[in-house]
Amino acid sequence: MSCAKYEFSDALLCHDDELEGRRIAFILYLVPPWDASLGGTLDLFSVDEHFQPKQIVKSLIPSWNTLVFFEVSPVSFHQVSEVLSEEKSRLSISGWFHGPSLTRPPTYFEPLIARSPHIPQDHEILYDWINPTYLDMEYQAQIQEEFEESSEILLKEFLQPEKFAEVCEALERGHVEWSSRGPPNKRFYEKAEQSQLPDILRDCMALFHSEAMFLLLSNFTGLKLHFLAPSEDEPEDKKERDGASAAENTEEGTSHSSSEPENSRGATSDSSLQSDGPTDPEEDEAKKESSVPTCQGELRHWKTGHYTLIHDNSKTEFALDLLLYCGCEGWKPEYGGFTSYIAKGEDEELLTVNPENNSLALVYRDRETLKFVKHINHRSLEQKKSFPNRTGFWDFSFVYYE
Ligand SMILES: *[C@@H]1O[C@H](CO)[C@@H](O)[C@H](O)[C@H]1NC(C)=O
Numbered sequence: 001m002s003c004a005k006y007e008f009s010d011a012l013l014c015h016d017d018e019l020e021g022r023r024i025a026f027i028l029y030l031v032p033p034w035d036a037s038l039g040g041t042l043d044l045f046s047v048d049e050h051f052q053p054k055q056i057v058k059s060l061i062p063s064w065n066t067l068v069f070f071e072v073s074p075v076s077f078h079q080v081s082e083v084l085s086e087e088k089s090r091l092s093i094s095g096w097f098h099g100p101s102l103t104r105p106p107t108y109f110e111p112l113i114a115r116s117p118h119i120p121q122d123h124e125i126l127y128d129w130i131n132p133t134y135l136d137m138e139y140q141a142q143i144q145e146e147f148e149e150s151s152e153i154l155l156k157e158f159l160q161p162e163k164f165a166e167v168c169e170a171l172e173r174g175h176v177e178w179s180s181r182g183p184p185n186k187r188f189y190e191k192a193e194q195s196q197l198p199d200i201l202r203d204c205m206a207l208f209h210s211e212a213m214f215l216l217l218s219n220f221t222g223l224k225l226h227f228l229a230p231s232e233d234e235p236e237d238k239k240e241r242d243g244a245s246a247a248e249n250t251e252e253g254t255s256h257s258s259s260e261p262e263n264s265r266g267a268t269s270d271s272s273l274q275s276d277g278p279t280d281p282e283e284d285e286a287k288k289e290s291s292v293p294t295c296q297g298e299l300r301h302w303k304t305g306h307y308t309l310i311h312d313n314s315k316t317e318f319a320l321d322l323l324l325y326c327g328c329e330g331w332k333p334e335y336g337g338f339t340s341y342i343a344k345g346e347d348e349e350l351l352t353v354n355p356e357n358n359s360l361a362l363v364y365r366d367r368e369t370l371k372f373v374k375h376i377n378h379r380s381l382e383q384k385k386s387f388p389n390r391t392g393f394w395d396f397s398f399v400y401y402e
């Protein structure tokens, strides 16, 4: 048993409670007079054919001296919705009765998101879009040095001001079709429909997919995201790289993270954001392979209630994350919406990336690093006081693989 106190903006996002031997979950509420407008409801989810939570089908309002209990099972997805009262706290005692475990249905793995190689594109696109400071060779060398030191960097005022303003304006004008991304035990945010994008936003997506961008990112990071990018740390490895590729080339097909063999891919740089855990030199060798660099990306809208979660089957791999933020005027870290990187199996936070107008964040992560976007709580509604036309912010989120 434990006692839990939820106060303003506290929530417990969608989960199923399943852990070895838990059979019945119970909660005894010790709350002052309460109603739905105060939040803090116990929401129960329906599930789809893969035993993934789908939507809220019942909301229980806590009340003094009421006991709630339910069977812990593969379908017992529930959440405690955010507490909206600034005065009252939601106090409860909760725990589990244990017994022999039930057999679980096989783990469901989501289909892989398609990754694509760069789109052939002239260098001109960089001069059209990017702050010229970042195209200066000496400055790129400095950025690379810093990146190799810390595995992350924030490049402010990344796009040219006129381009950035056009992008923001297109997003604000609202001619974008958004679709909600779930399931709720893994994520909740809005993703732009690619096929419907206004020209300026489609061009911006194309920029991040472009050959020129793969080269620029190689220069910023020292990663080999293009065959022309210099590979400084492996002059002697060419033969080995060519020979080692057969096994790894099946990689696109192995979407099942937990059954994936321990041989990895990706890093030729040794500067990934990583935990203090031991690094296996053999694993480092296995990384040196020849494959075509790829990326995947989406344009996302973040607002109150949105989040992503780390879950049991979160995939970890070597990858370069890129985030470019728009429309974050007046956004504060206490609203949530920042991206947090943590070491697998530990609570240790390695890095936080905060949304910031026209800032490009680059983070290189390893196979022990997980990330999530912090739940955006109701404090974020305060943004409207200073920026009445604003609802949350947007980001271009891309991931690059060597
Ligand atoms: C963010 O960018 C937009 C578009 O250029 C601009 O209107 C706004 O003032 C910027 N906000 C901040 C805080 O820089």
Ligand SMILES: *[C@@H]1O[C@H](CO)[C@@H](O)[C@H](O)[C@H]1NC(C)=O
Pocket: 126, 135, 137, 212, 215, 216, 219
């Ligand atoms: C990357 O750096 C090389 C020099 O090392 C330079 O020739 C090339 O133009 C740079 N690429 C980009 C996209 O800036």
Ligand SMILES: *[C@@H]1O[C@H](CO)[C@@H](O)[C@H](O)[C@H]1NC(C)=O
Pocket: 387, 388, 389
């Ligand atoms: C908000 O939008 C309205 C209508 O589009 C506009 O008239 C107004 O100037 C905007 N306010 C701000 C603070 O941008």
